Amino acid sequence: MQIDQQYKIIEFKELGDERGNLVVIEGDGMDIPFDIKRAFYIYGSDATVVRGQHANKETEFLLVNVSGSSKVKIDNGREQVIIELNKPRMGLYIPAMLWKDMYDFSADSVLLVLASRHYDEKEYIRDYDDYLKIINENN
Numbered sequence: 001m002q003i004d005q006q007y008k009i010i011e012f013k014e015l016g017d018e019r020g021n022l023v024v025i026e027g028d029g030m031d032i033p034f035d036i037k038r039a040f041y042i043y044g045s046d047a048t049v050v051r052g053q054h055a056n057k058e059t060e061f062l063l064v065n066v067s068g069s070s071k072v073k074i075d076n077g078r079e080q081v082i083i084e085l086n087k088p089r090m091g092l093y094i095p096a097m098l099w100k101d102m103y104d105f106s107a108d109s110v111l112l113v114l115a116s117r118h119y120d121e122k123e124y125i126r127d128y129d130d131y132l133k134i135i136n137e138n139n
């Protein structure tokens, strides 16, 4: 499958008023395609750091830079796309089995990640050659 048909950029509704901004992310197919089982956020990374560098066999993710900006490079073994996350209303949906790197974090970056599954180290692929092998076996 082409990478453009695998990831999605989602623009969330803005429910703000004169008191400030409010963004809601409902799971289960309402705003994002999966039921949210886990949330974590990454901050205090800087422009020299590369995070991620793994694929997940099962977990789907939704990434939002709720503050600042970062870049995400996603790779399906054949194509790569770089996406800059820089708006609290902008979400990046990443399905299972895409390789991902997060980098170029601004000093004020807070990267919120919503996940479809609980943490399980066994479903992580952390070696890129292993990733390519698995992708190619399944195609």
Ligand code: TYD
Binding pocket: 038, 040, 042, 051, 052, 053, 119
């Ligand atoms: P890591 O996978 O390296 O984070 P990133 O994808 O941002 O580069 O995770 C760092 C550590 O945190 C590692 O020891 C695993 C642990 N961890 C959890 O225990 N639960 C989680 O949900 C996540 C994402 C990581």
